[in-house]
Amino acid sequence: MEQTAQSASRYGMVIDLDRCTGCGACMIACAVENNVAPAEQKTTERTGVTWLRVYPVSNGEPFAAHDMVYIPMTCQQCGDHTPCVSVCPQNAVEVDPTTGIVAQIPQRCLGCRYCMTACPYHARYFNWWDPQWPEGTEALLNPDVAPRMRGVAEKCNFCHGRLHAARTKAAAGGKKDITAGDYIPACVESCPARAIVFGDLADEGSEVSRRSRSQEAFQFLPKLGNAPKLSYTSSKEWVRNMAGRVPTT
């Protein structure tokens, strides 16, 4: 689907792995913002729903030479040949031409999980159970994001509710469109280490665009040619090599 050519904006992220401490604040902020229900008793790491998941990754060396890095992994918002879009029989996945955001529409989802199989980043999750919060938590949910039902797939959408809210606020203020900084996803806002930079990749002067072109920037599985809008930076060579580094410049 060649929609990126028409995009007015191309929202993307650059995550600095040297700064990420693996605290998990982004994961919790994401779950609270997007009304992702807590785990059921039987839920495991394979059946849980975490739109953003931080993976501890080791260099595989023994104790003295051992090194680690924490990698926040979420939907990479593929720009070209988006695998989940092409396999969905329900048109439940769409790329927004104005933002470049790959959106999941749960009401259309059939629950076939083709998209999960197709996603090379394992960034899609399936609701194996009805979403359940403890009694009394309903009043504490985010009113901007509808909870998803059992039997549908879901994933990160760069906090679409926040984008809508920013646009509404801009319109109320007489502005035609939002400006940089009006809209940032919850994970970016919550990161204590300021490891995540978010913005419009189409704006070459933006920090996110500049960082995505740095020498230390890399993307995961670049050989697939999906043009993900998430880049990572690390000063450690083994980390860059692990992802199969292809310079993004």
Added chain:
Amino acid sequence: MNMTRRDLLTLAGGSLLGALFTPVPWKLLDDSSIWTQNWALIPGLPRGPETCTFTACPLCPGGCALKARRVNGYPVSLAGLPDHPVSFGSLCPAGIAGHHLAAHPLRLRQPHVFSGKGPEGKLVPASIEHTVSDIARIVREIQKSGSRGTIAVLDHRPGRAMSRCYQDFLVKCPDGVYIVAPGSEDATLKTLRSLCGFGKGVPGYDFEHTRAILSFGAPLIDGWGTPGRMTTLLQTRKQSGMKLIQAEGVQTRTALQADTWLPVRPGTEALLALGIANTILREGLQHQKADRTIAGFTAYKDAVARFHPDAVAEACGLSSNAIVQTARTIASTPSIILSGSNPAGGPFNAATEVFIAGLNVLLGNIGREGGIQLHRDIPSSTESPLTAKALADVPDHSLRLLIVDAAESGCTYPATLLKRKLMQNGGTVVMMSPYLSPRTALADYVVPGPAAYECLEEISAPPGAQRSTFALSIPLMRRREVSVDPAAFLARISEAAGLPQAKAATTESCLRRRAHDIWLSRRGILAGPATKASTSVRTLSNEEELWKGFLEGGYWIDDPGEAERVSCQSLLGTLSLEHIPAPAASGPSLQLVPFGWRNATTTATVVPVMSKLFQESHLRHLGGRVHINPATLAASGLADGMPVTVTTTAGSMTALAVADPTVLPGIIHAAVGPSPNNTASNERPEPEGLLQLCTVRDDGSWRTTEATIAKA
């Protein structure tokens, strides 16, 4: 035209085939997916007017300032305030979801009494009148019997206005004892207080101007101080040139971010500190006036001469060069040397704490910019009526009635430490806790306190802060009628037991008293997060104005002012030279080292959504797992994922073995993690997990315990 059966079938077949090429089947498929959704099971979303409230997180002593987005009066999200002068704008994961705590499935809805202790004991609902009457009866019995046991309050977060309220209650009781819970975050500062004459000055770390930090196990970027301050500190390292050296036996998050990681063998930190001291003294790197200003300097120097890095390196598991380089790094610049541990590890033993804290004295870091500076305490118009006692210092089997504070310190400690202070066959424990937790398993009475964001709570400066601060955690939701205000609860006990009434009968009146004292002092500024403007307290016309500022989320920050000077310094304090260990002491072959995470240990109550970190991913570790180096695991004939039995002198437990290359060989790193999804029966709290295998020493430390592992 005659229609034959063949024609009919052809028409039907053709129509069916043709229909496949129309949008109808796709529409049906689409609609069927919508019709089959379980809409009734999806919760309704809140609707109503949207507001914003500035408040502070009450979950730990960090007290991070935050902004709450509220819909229909209820908080729906919390976010840090980036420009905040104290907390620097970040929240930890527990804080981000802190507003969900009030709806925790294990929230207590009324007071409970344990009918029978031990495994057969059950929590039985009781009325508050019945609970107060029972406790008052015990107080009267103690009054009558004279010396048979004492009444005590265990404060999890000392220094608050509520702490003063506890002391006011205890001072009216016969032999009332005010006890503070163990914590490691301020261990070095406490030790320095015993080594140096601080007077009324409060020590704090000047991290922002230091050039080197040597941390003995303090999780500086993973649950220490405020997340905003510590991460900002690390980010500005390139500009400031500050070096972080982390000494601990596990490659923790702080060790990964450190400039140098010293994988010291647990239990040998004292040797490492003495090896560093030896290098400093041998190379003449100590403070220029050390020999004149430090009491017992020559004797210390002679005693430390035995600890040449070559002599201690092997026992510590380090190279002697690493010890020498560390000594040179911390000696060449203003530096801070501090101890600490994860929230389940507790402090080091007293001697180790002295050797570590003493390095600051040796290098002249006390009262120096970039070192440990003194500031004034929060204003108070009256002196504290009681001196705080550490839990370890309370005589064993001396407590007849122990009231345990509901506030969270973020840390945990083994239950045995508390149990052995209670009178045998007669000690009564009253826990004020909003939730049923493993800690409440110790209680005879559980009184439901207000949950986070349900009532006003005090936010004072976290340990290590450079100035005194004060703020309020503003309630974000209505308090449940069943929850009991701790101050009011004490007042009811006083009344029922015939004790003189305390001055403040509610938490709010305690806090107002503190605000009054601040206003009277005319010190400091009130920083308003909403307007981002600061107002000097001097310019406020009355105390109501100050109180109103606090209710709007304002932070009081003390003036830099003149703090008391350090009057004396010593390297060993009351410790004698005999406490200095032999240079080549070697530890046991396998050691159990507990670890947890602030506000998320086994005994803490975490919101169910924390399952994202503990259950739905491997980012944090659930309790009941032991992390062991793959080489150690293989040497014991065990493998990753295998159930193993861990045995110490305190007992044995089955746990899941996890091969973890971040752990030093010879260590059983026992996860004291929470159960975010634990909604088990309200009748019996879950036990405290692997922490119960730790041996608590006489000085109240439980950092390492000799252990064995075998296949379960």
